[in-house]
Amino acid sequence: MAPVFSHGDLRLYLLSLLDEGPRHGYDLMQALADRTGGTYTPSAGTVYPRLAKLEEEGLVTKTVDGRKTVYEITPAGHAEVEARAADLEGIEAGLADSVRLIADEVRxxxxxxxxxxxxxxxxxxxxxxxxxxxxxxxxxxxxxxxxxxxxxxxxxxxxxxxxxxxxxxxxxxxxxxxxxxxxxxxxxxxxxxxxxxxxx
Known part of the structure; x- marks a missing residue:
């Protein structure tokens, strides 16, 4: 079965989710599961390394709120999301196709x-x-x-x-x-x- 996200697409998609508002890691994983109708549930080992990389690149910041770490997009991250709007549209279309194919396989x-x-x-x-x-x-x-x-x-x-x-x-x-x-x-x-x- 083909992966839901192609190489590099998950990074941009995480950035677009953070562009909607600050989120903690579990919330991001839940959002990914929700957007794919439950057909894709990423692990912490998939999401957190990408968030760390986005932080290194200065595209997101993180703050500790009690026992949760909250991630927030930076102006540079927002600029990348805007600059790559066409790529995001392609990811959304590909995501819809992947979910449809998975649903067809299950059916x-x-x-x-x-x-x-x-x-x-x-x-x-x-x-x-x-x-x-x-x-x-x-x-x-x-x-x-x-x-x-x-x-x-x-x-x-x-x-x-x-x-x-x-x-x-x-x-x-x-x-x-x-x-x-x-x-x-x-x-x-x-x-x-x-x-x-x-x-x-």
Missing amino acids: GSVREAMKSLQADLAAARTAEPAREPRNSDDPRVRSREELHRADAVINEFRAQIRTDLRTHLARGGALAATVVDELANALDTAARELTRALRR
Whole structure:
């Protein structure tokens, strides 16, 4: 998924938010989340270094108000915002496009999960009449019923994991290779345990 802000755009966007009025760091992070409809939630490690850089450049100042640090734009910062008004318009347009794309991805994920669920329900409906006339004491019939239940459990797990991962990414989260490795290892372990249980 493409980042919401291109290189350097977040710096200018933070400056434009401060041009609206003084804000503390958390307020800026919240404003960014609000402006992107919750699809982008920056971390403190993303926002504060940029604020420090803006301060070094003399574009913002900071004052400590109790336990909060409040950032305020300087005349030089305001001049940059005015001088780069066209760039800001481009950022706003790009931001709207990014949010739209993320929303489309989330909607696509939901549609895919719904199709999977509908297919599972259809399969369950067609399987039920075939099972009804049979003797429920027959171990083969019970095994087939348990197989259908196992299929449903696996499909539900798959749909939930896909939804969780896509939602996390859509909200601006990162997906580390170690997390995928842990998932793969857990699934390998579960598969080995299942094989061991079936051989008993």
